[in-house]
Each structure stands twice: as structure tokens, then as C-alpha cells.
Amino acid sequence: MAALPIQRLTPYQRPFTFVGVDYLGPVEVTIGRRAEKRWIVVFTCLVVRAIHLEVAHSLNTQSCLMAIRRFTCRRGSVAEYFSDNGTNFRAASKEIQQLYRDVQKACAEELTDARTQWHFNPPAAPHMGGVWERMVRTVKEVMSALNDGRRLTEEILQTTLCEAEDMINSRPLVFAPQESPLPALTPNTFLRGSSPNEPQEVVVPTNVAHALRDSYKRSQLLADEMWKRWIREYVPSINSRTKWFTETRPLQKGDLVYVVEGDRRKSWMRGVIEKPIMSSDGRVRQAIVRTNSGTYKRPVAKLAVLEIAEGNADPVKGAGTGLRVGDCCGSQPPGL
Incomplete structure (x- = not known):
């Protein structure tokens, strides 16, 4: 992933x-x-x-x-x-x-x-x-x-x-136990500066001398504390990996593929990889495919590689099947 x-x-x-x-x-x-x-x-x-x-x-x-x-x-x-x-x-x-x-x-x-x-x-x-x-x-x-x-x-x-x-x-971004002293972190916490479920307290008028001395720093400290909680509680929850763990041979120019569109495999178009598109991390996740009906840009999750010796290079050892990751995994193209 x-x-x-x-x-x-x-x-x-x-x-x-x-x-x-x-x-x-x-x-x-x-x-x-x-x-x-x-x-x-x-x-x-x-x-x-x-x-x-x-x-x-x-x-x-x-x-x-x-x-x-x-x-x-x-x-x-x-x-x-x-x-x-x-x-x-x-x-x-x-x-x-x-x-x-x-x-x-x-x-x-x-x-x-x-x-x-x-x-x-x-x-x-x-x-x-x-x-x-x-x-x-x-x-x-x-x-x-x-x-x-x-x-x-x-x-x-x-x-x-x-x-x-x-x-x-107002929904919580992460699980918040009832015994936690801190209010749940919600999108409104960042939009409004407070949770809508918190009680509305009466604000005491601020002394001018105190306001000039430390109110700005205190407001910045409270804002920083919200972001620290975001980094500590929310970021780890979105960084999990649920699929696409195994290594597969990246698409190469000239590979014969099926363009996976719809549930009927017999209607899948066959095409040739014209240009693999490299992402910033060095992985091929998109490609330009030439078919009988035109040239299309598709993600590799929608391209099933045909393992034909004359057309495609030998897969990397241990890479598994030539099918791309995504909803094509575990299936075989028609006619093979």
C-alpha cells in the first residue's frame, strides 16, 4: 500500500x-x-x-x-x-x-x-x-x-x-473512553476551538494587564495542545495497513493486460501497456493502456496482466500471480 x-x-x-x-x-x-x-x-x-x-x-x-x-x-x-x-x-x-x-x-x-x-x-x-x-x-x-x-x-x-x-x-475522531478526563477530539474542536458537548461556561471579563501579558501565549498553548492530541491519538489510527502487503512485479511497457471494468469477465477489454506512470515513492500505480477502442489511463488495481511468455517478461520470483492487486486478486482472466 x-x-x-x-x-x-x-x-x-x-x-x-x-x-x-x-x-x-x-x-x-x-x-x-x-x-x-x-x-x-x-x-x-x-x-x-x-x-x-x-x-x-x-x-x-x-x-x-x-x-x-x-x-x-x-x-x-x-x-x-x-x-x-x-x-x-x-x-x-x-x-x-x-x-x-x-x-x-x-x-x-x-x-x-x-x-x-x-x-x-x-x-x-x-x-x-x-x-x-x-x-x-x-x-x-x-x-x-x-x-x-x-x-x-x-x-x-x-x-x-x-x-x-x-x-x-461533532463525531469523535478516535475512541474516547467514558472515564477519560479529556473531551473527545472532534472536527468541531478545530473549527470552533471547543467541543459542542462541553458546557457553556460564563466567561469572566479579562483584566487588561493580564491579557497583554499572557493571554496570547495561552491561546497558542491551547491550540498547540489540540494538535498534539491529534498527532498522538488520531494519526496512529489512520496509518494501519489492511491489504496489498505482498510484492508483485511492476507493470512494464508492452505488457498485455485485461482492463477490468464491470463484473462480466468476458466483456473486459484487452490492451497493451503504453506507459507505466511512476508515483513519488517509486511504485507504478497508474498506467496508460492502448486498446482497440482507444487509449485510457487506469490504476493498476484495474489491470490484470496476462502471463504470456511471448508478450510479458517473466514475473519476479516469489511475486505470486501476474494479476494486479485490488479486486482482481485470486481470479484468473478468461481464456487461460
Whole structure:
């Protein structure tokens, strides 16, 4: 398995510095006597696992950009976005880049650092975006629990999304025993500075002399303590490895493969590896495949290698079968 990306293990950052984006829906809302479709844009913080929900009125680029703009105005600018290969996300990325180019030309020195990077997963690789795909499922479950069976209006939908957002951001990130003196660490701990389950205490007015002397340092100390707990309690829980332990021969140019799409093996396309794509840790996890119907970019988890002596090199000793890791393991391609 690949190591966790640095964007998930960077403490002492403002929430929503690194964000995963995905769509959910459509959801029907009633406007007067007609029904219209709405989509929900799910923004997931990759570090503290907080979410932010926005309503998109369509799946075009303009609606996506407006949802991103509303999110940015409320949560602050984002350093890096991560998403799947949706066409609306690709277009939004291009327009944001052009927007920042225009900003740089017009505002020169003031906004020279206004840049946002956008990373796309390869097609047919939902497991590479599991960190936000799991949150999409959680939002669906919470919304189904809040559904009373009546028709939704725009106002009810907005209120339901706020309720769902607050419920999900109040969940504990790690197991917290009842006898623990510390409150559970939740995404709202980082968003609000305190857990929503803590009692609201009356704040005593602060002496001006004391405030000037040590209040800032104390606020920084409390913020550092939250991140220390995040490093101590949360990070070890996400660094476990559950599969893909054994070593396999990496894909090479010229390998004959089946492109695994769907459950029917007889419908799998055959292709040839045109270019293996090396990741930052030296592993091949994506490849360009040439088939009769065109050239595709696919993850190695969706490529099953044909062990044919004339076409493929001999597998590494002890590497096991030539099938790729993922849902192809343990199966044999048709015709062998």
C-alpha cells in the first residue's frame, strides 16, 4: 500500500487547507408547483476530517465555481484540491487557474501568492479518493435519518444540510473512553476551538494587564495542545495497513493486460501497456493502456496482466500471480 499523502499528515494548519471535493445527488426540491433537481457539493478537510456542504443548482462549471466561491468565503482559501475526473471539476480548475493569472496581472505584488493546486485521481479509481467518498456516504446516511418523508423546499434543504454538517463535524475522531478526563477530539474542536458537548461556561471579563501579558501565549498553548492530541491519538489510527502487503512485479511497457471494468469477465477489454506512470515513492500505480477502442489511463488495481511468455517478461520470483492487486486478486482472466 502507498504511504499516506503529506496532505493528510500536516498538523498546525488551518482546517480546509487541503480539501477533497465530490458531488452527491440529485435531490428534488419543490418550487411552487414544479420539482427541480439540486446537487450537494461535499468539501472534506483531509487533515481534521471536517466537512462543509454547499448546494449546486446544476452540474455545469459556473455552478461548481459559485459553490467553491461560497465555500472559500466562509472557510478561507484552499492550498490544494483533490477530486475525481468529473468534467465540471476539470473546467473549474482551468477557470480558477486563469482567474489567478488575471489576479496576478492586475494586483501584482499584493496577490502574488494566490494559487490553488488541483489534483485529479485517474479514471475508474474510486479507492484513491476514499477519504472523501466515505464522507459522502456519511452525509447520505445522516440525510436519510433526517428525512421525514415530506417534500423538500429550498429552505428545508439548506437547514437539513446545516444540521447534517454539524452532526458529522461533532463525531469523535478516535475512541474516547467514558472515564477519560479529556473531551473527545472532534472536527468541531478545530473549527470552533471547543467541543459542542462541553458546557457553556460564563466567561469572566479579562483584566487588561493580564491579557497583554499572557493571554496570547495561552491561546497558542491551547491550540498547540489540540494538535498534539491529534498527532498522538488520531494519526496512529489512520496509518494501519489492511491489504496489498505482498510484492508483485511492476507493470512494464508492452505488457498485455485485461482492463477490468464491470463484473462480466468476458466483456473486459484487452490492451497493451503504453506507459507505466511512476508515483513519488517509486511504485507504478497508474498506467496508460492502448486498446482497440482507444487509449485510457487506469490504476493498476484495474489491470490484470496476462502471463504470456511471448508478450510479458517473466514475473519476479516469489511475486505470486501476474494479476494486479485490488479486486482482481485470486481470479484468473478468461481464456487461460
